[in-house]
Amino acid sequence: MSDQQTLVRTLTSIDGRGYASYKQLGGRYTLGRFTLSVDKVQVDPYAPPSLMQISLRREDAELPADLLDDRLGRIAVSDFLTRAFADALSEGSSERSGAAAGISIGRPGQQVLERTSVVITEELITARLSVALPAAGRRALGRKAARLLTETLPRIAQAALLHSSLDPEALRSHVSLLRDQEDLRTQLEAAKLVSFLADGSMLPRRAGDSDLPLGADAVVFRSPEALRRSFTLASGRRVTGMGVPEGVTVIVGGGYHGKSTLLRAIERGVYPHIAGDGREWVITTSSAASIRAEDGRSAAGVDISAFISGLPSGVNTRSFSSSNASGSTSQATNLIEAVESGATALLIDEDTSATNFMIRDDRMRQLIPADREPITPFVDRVRALFTERGVSTVLVAGGSGAFFEVADQVIALEDYTLRDVTAQAHQIAADHKRTTSQPVTPDAAGSASDGPGQRRFTSLPARVPRRDSLHPAKKTKPARSRGPRMIQYGREDIDLTAVAQLVDPAQTEALAKALDRLAEQSDAEHDITALVGRLVHRLDTEGLDWLSPHRGHPGHLARPRPQEIHAALNRYRGLTVH
Known part of the structure; x- marks a missing residue:
């Protein structure tokens, strides 16, 4: 030295x-x-x-x-x-x-x-x-x-x-806050909640492309009485607010009344936030995954047959592959991949969804019979996801009441104020059912067209990456990030624009290095879930430095969730699976 x-x-x-x-x-x-x-x-x-x-x-x-x-x-x-x-x-x-x-x-x-x-x-x-x-x-x-x-x-x-x-007090408060936030997150499962939003939170951001709080103009969050919960945390602190229960939750309301803001806060609640953010007490189960349509993305051997089957082209949707998925097939792919990644809750906004994937109204069902329509809409499968896999759904719906009948709870926003309108929504659904000439009643196992007891999500086929697909001949340099939502892997660019819960460029850099480590570990025997699980275990035991192939400074990395690791690998266009 x-x-x-x-x-x-x-x-x-x-x-x-x-x-x-x-x-x-x-x-x-x-x-x-x-x-x-x-x-x-x-x-x-x-x-x-x-x-x-x-x-x-x-x-x-x-x-x-x-x-x-x-x-x-x-x-x-x-x-x-x-x-x-x-x-x-x-x-x-x-x-x-x-x-x-x-x-x-x-x-x-x-x-x-x-x-x-x-x-x-x-x-x-x-x-x-x-x-x-x-x-x-x-x-x-x-x-x-x-x-x-x-x-x-x-x-x-x-x-x-x-x-x-x-500032010693600020440091101690910073540590106490994180410990309390994660203590609350561990309590969600026992309380059978997907998310918790504390009274007094300020959810709106300054702009659609900003993560900073709106400030004094924001309406303070207040939970509806029917969903109010309280928790005592590790420090002795007590927080009270709205618990979003497991099952199917539908968020409704007029345009610009705060539906998407609420969902976005729940979406970002998978991470702890700093004091003063306004969302530091919005805590969501860590595996919740945001799902949307993503026209043009690639897919590699994904079983989307629960939603799409019998395509006129004869494409096998039990092992669906595409270099240019449509709105409906891309959303089905995103959903199944999220379940494969271990997601226990899906967060969906109808504004970023494919309409034909989400719903099909009674008039369209009468005109196009189920046996002539290859798409079984999400509304017919959302209960099965929960009953078979324990996967909850939080859905923003502003233009259709199709989910009222299958919802466990319906929350309405008006001028950014929340009301529990579950009973009213269920009554509307029942009245509609009585007055509809050909009612369709999804049951707990799936759609009305399914046979009795038929199960769709009990097991998903394992997808084992072909080792040569992760080692393309033209890849001579390590993968690297190119901006906050792009990874260069060999000569392929992996576009992560639609991965909404990727929040830091340092996470993208870590994902690039993670892809190289996954390629090293691939052996034509372990499936994607097992490969990512092994990688996560190494991160748990050896830290983020393990991702770097070099000793010393590994670069500025931040830890991504397993869901983002799956998302990056699945969006690699060179991926092929056994």
């Missing part, structure tokens, strides 16, 4: 020389109480930034031991330190700020995720950074780099990693 003077001399000696001279920096350096590790040096000023780590002994950081004695505490402290580091980088004049100088730790959003940005072990606290080493054209500015690495960086690390530099 070298000392600070050696680093300064090296950088001073290369001042004004070619940018490739920075390669001499690789190694470790003592900077007072900190250690700087230069793991990867960028080869060109226009290449991705250098990867560096700055660490100090855990005892020197003096972080309270009780905040770090469990996994959730370490995740929360890591998140807090990452945010503190990002804030310290942006503070000060443009000349003194680390951000202006090209240092980045990544900036977390509204969610608290397991990350590689700050790692806490028994011995060390380590911050992982990307550093754009200064240049003038293609010449190294070594003296400026020396000030950056030996003055600016240690100053920022001291402000962000030492307990004495932090």
Whole structure:
């Protein structure tokens, strides 16, 4: 290990020389109480930034031991330190700020995720950074780099990693909040709830493309009395709000009254949120999956026969493959893949659904008999998903009452205020049934056209990836993210635009690396569920660093759920299965 003077001399000696001279920096350096590790040096000023780590002994950081004695505490402290580091980088004049100088730790959003940005072990606290080493054209500015690495960086690390530099109460509250949120999430299953939304929450966002809270103009959430629940949490805190029960829940109301906002909050509730977000007490079962139509996506051997069969083209829908799925076949594919991924709840908005997949009204059923229609609509299968697989559904419906009869509860929004209208909706459904000349009554096992006791979702065929499909000949480089919702895998681009619960670019980068690890593990014997399960187990036991094929700084990664790992693999157009 070298000392600070050696680093300064090296950088001073290369001042004004070619940018490739920075390669001499690789190694470790003592900077007072900190250690700087230069793991990867960028080869060109226009290449991705250098990867560096700055660490100090855990005892020197003096972080309270009780905040770090469990996994959730370490995740929360890591998140807090990452945010503190990002804030310290942006503070000060443009000349003194680390951000202006090209240092980045990544900036977390509204969610608290397991990350590689700050790692806490028994011995060390380590911050992982990307550093754009200064240049003038293609010449190294070594003296400026020396000030950056030996003055600016240690100053920022001291402000962000030492307990004495932090707000101790804010840190403790951050840890307590995450522990309480996850305690509440574990209580959902015993309470037979899909989601919980606390009274006082503020669900609206600033804009459709923003995850930031609307602010003072937002209507405060208030639960309807019939669905109100209370929970006591690990810290002794008590929260009261609306419990969304397991089964089939339909959310109705006029346009722009808050239906989609409510569903979006439930959708993002699979992740814990920071204090002040407004949705920090919107907690959803962690495996809930958002489902939509996705015209043009690919599919590889998916059994969508529960919804689509007897196609005029003769396509086998028990092993459906397509390079350009339609609205209905893509939504059926998304749904079955979500169930395959272990989802216990489906979140669906009719605005992003294929109408012919969701419903078929009585008049259309009379004109086109069931034996002439290859699509069995979701309304005829939603009960079977719950009774056979235990998969609940939360559905926004603004234009059709077709789901009233199969709903366990119906919630209406008017001016962002909720009412339980289940009894009224069931009465409307019963009246409609009596006045319809040819009523169709879906039963608990599926549609009216199914035979008695026929089961559709008890088991799904295993899909085993062909090993050669995950190792295409033209793939010579590791998979990589290209923006927040795109992965380059060989010469194929995997489009994740429709994967609505992907919330952070660092998750996309982790998914790219996960695909490479899945390819390494594929053996023509284990199916997709088993492969992803093994990968998740490695992440649980070895951490996110395991995804990287290189030792040292793995890049800025955030942990995706199993559902997003399945989604990325399933959208790879080169995938073929046995």
